[in-house]
Amino acid sequence: MSAGIRKLVICGGGIESYTLAHRLKKHFSDSLSITLIESGNVSEPACVSVPPAAVNFFTSQGVSEDVLVGEAGGLYRTAVLLKSVNQGKDFYLPFSPPGFMLHARDFQHFYVWAHKKGLAHSYDEFSLSSMSAKRLKFLPASKDAGSLLSTLNHGYTLDVTRLKDYLRSKFQSMGGSIVDGEVSSVSLDADGCIACLDVHGIDDSSVVGDFYIDCSGEDNSNLSSALNASFLSERKSLPVDSIIRSVSSCSGSYRPFSSISLQGAGYIIEQSAQYKKQSDFVYNSGELSDEEAVNLFSEYMRTPPSDLKKLSGQSKRRNQFWVKNCIFMGASSGFLQDPFMGTYSLSQSSILRFISLFPSAKESAPLAEEYNRLTHLEYDCVVDFHSLLFRVFGLKSANARSDSFLGEAVSDRLKSRVDMFNHTGRVPFREGDPISQDLWVSTLLGSGLVPRAYDILVEGIEPKWIADQLKKMFQMIDGASAKMPYLKDYIAQGSAV
């Protein structure tokens, strides 16, 4: 019934495409016809990790947790393990913020105050989700607002193939149509908008739409060349460009966290869902030849090199994400590496943004401009956070080679953020930032960067009282996490019900 957009075409057969297709069907049912062009040539991860924002995303899409961690084989995740970051110590970057406010001041100030006085605990030891992750335990947040367990947060590690199959069949049962094949050419209309796509498949066909979303993940898809869409390099902030991937099956030992560790001139990300484990070695090809990288990683993984898959992973983003009547989403929108908020998480927030700005005509310059502005703001924040995570490893590293790759310039935005933290113990925050203030503070403190100052009002409070409060907090959190069930048992119990 929408006057302008009646037919929407999605290119690409990956998880982003199906998430978007299913979401739009949910919102518009029959008033929008959706065609998905499923390219056979998808190179997709086996597992993706998503932060707590995904919980609401899936709930509002009508995909329940029973599905996500049941038939779709995902796992709950409450922290990211940063291996040996601060003087060789592990740090669990938590999804629920450490500690509690005292006297209406944020906990971090009391922590820094106590740390300067020789407090032995690390920052993550005050977070229930870090402590439970460390113990391989899990509980979802309690609905009882008075309970300590109500402060918990979780995200997931999802099994891409299983979740995609689920969304695909839902989409089809809701009347969405799927075309198998590759886009072979693009026709533009007089305004320079896409008029139709020719698809080369079992049967050649032509697909006509009012609006197009390119989720094909191809660097230079036919759509992007037709619209002259280009990329900006993020190589300076995120100086890695290559990935070697190992996927293995796993069962039994469930970990409620993903992990990152420094390895040679790169880092290794490990994430596991219920049935699959994926390990990626991410490195800079200028520092390490592919052969060296494969040897290094196969030794680390104890797998033959033939089981490893080489992928390209240039850091970049689109100049413009929404051009004419087309949006580039998912890997087609760029790649900001994956240490925390990966491509799939960014697509989820792009999907929400697209829906809130859904156009009523083929071309709507003010909406496109707003979409592009907001997407760039989000990408800025994610680039900075990932760039910080790279630096976190750099702080620890004694390896000259990796220092050169991690020590490259960071953006002025990140500099001023870290500067503010260093001087005041606080980080600035803007509404809409995809990375919460708590995550910034946890990462900075977890990496061993102790700010020079903290909230001056802490000085006015009786020191013994603060020390007692911290002790009590630690005991509460330690005790509560010890009592939680193991993730393995929690899942087993859930599937039994």
Next chain:
Amino acid sequence: MIMPWKRIVIAGGGTAGWMVAAALARVFGKSGYEITLVESPDIGPVGVGEATIPPLIAFNRMLGLNEQEFIRQTKATFKLGIEFVDWRSAGERYFHGFGGFGTAAQGVPFYHYWLKWKKENPNSDLSDFSVTASSARSQKFIHPDSRGAAAIANMRYAYHIDAGLYASYLKHFAIALGVKHVQDEILDVCLRPDNGFIEALQLKSSNALQGDFFVDCTGFKSLLLGKALGIPYTTWGEWLLCDSALAVASNHASEAISPYTTAIAHSAGWQWRIPLQHRLGNGLVYSSSHLDHDAAQTLLLSRIEGEPLSGMKNIRFTPGVRKKAWEKNCLAVGLSSGFVEPLESTSIHLIQSAISRLVQLFPDADTNEVLARQFNRDFSSDMEEVRDFIILHYCLTERVGDPFWERCRTMSLPDSLQEKLELFRCSGRLIYEQKNVFTDINWVSVLIGQGVLPASHSPLVDGIPLRNLQTFMEKTRSEIAAAVDTMPSHQSFLARL
């Protein structure tokens, strides 16, 4: 080792000065801070800004004030919003209420449903779907209550207060908490020769008043920040043409005390009507290049209800803002940092938000510079947000004939406002950004109230069949009407306190 700045000097004892004193005394408690407020016995407060906006409730709560006591002390009444009369054109009125519209469904703001509804029902009035606007129109009031009907949970309110009484109420409060009160005239501001920081205030009849940190609440004079530290003033006269105000109190002419402010446009500005318990506050805001002083006086006297209770107060102002509010060891709060006319009752709010930021960012010698930078960034964006929102009321007029309004209608706008208007006009969407003072609801109320009907609404609304939309809209309206029916009159609500 942190060296706290423990001697805080507040210069000026108007509404701003005593709000700062009360809040700092409350927050610092007995932690060894020494707060002194110096005010001249001869200088009276400017005393505009008797209407407030909802966040004042949170400020009072932070101080620990009891609402009933506050209402008694300040002769307050409740305020549900502002009725704008003759702004769009003579005879047209609209209500800008504080509470939201209807109930959100599917994550799409309610007004999108209304925009679609409006196409079928051209006479429909958006304010019928606002519980605050509807209760204001019936002269009724009740506190929001999340336990009862959904409509009542949506109530939002602020107060009309006697600002002079509020200042003296807070004065007793602050002095009881240990604030030192010095009644003396400030002769000079002494700067340290080495770094230009303020060292002391030279007083007329006592010793110089030394301090570590100074809060400038000296009103338009801006003795510390403007005069001593030389921070320049940016004027916004090209967009905000009014530069004068006349104020006079009158007695109530009728029984009913309206729970809202009235803002009535006249040929060269507007007139306010603010009901307190014991009197009406009246004022005329005008452009002195379009209306001379005598004509303004005559106009105001001809338009007030009841008998004037006092002589007329005359205020001249230059709309604009200091380049920074915080420079060296001095922060300006209130009129000394900038002034935008009281059309949306922002004066007291801007004081309050400066105070809450100061409390969060209280400095010492080491952190001062970084904290000041952060404060100034937020301060400028707040002031610009208020500026744009006020200009909006003027630039959307359809009045013809008066040179003042001709100019308002045709002037070029700040880019930030121009972009907002363009996006709203074409799509009904608002630019997503950090909004610290006004929310989307405020913007929508004024945009639609002034007659801007966007070319399209969110297509998500089109998924609903027209018949269901009709049921939904009628149900919402009748729920609101039923809730308003159960409310007591504002008059009797006040009497019961």
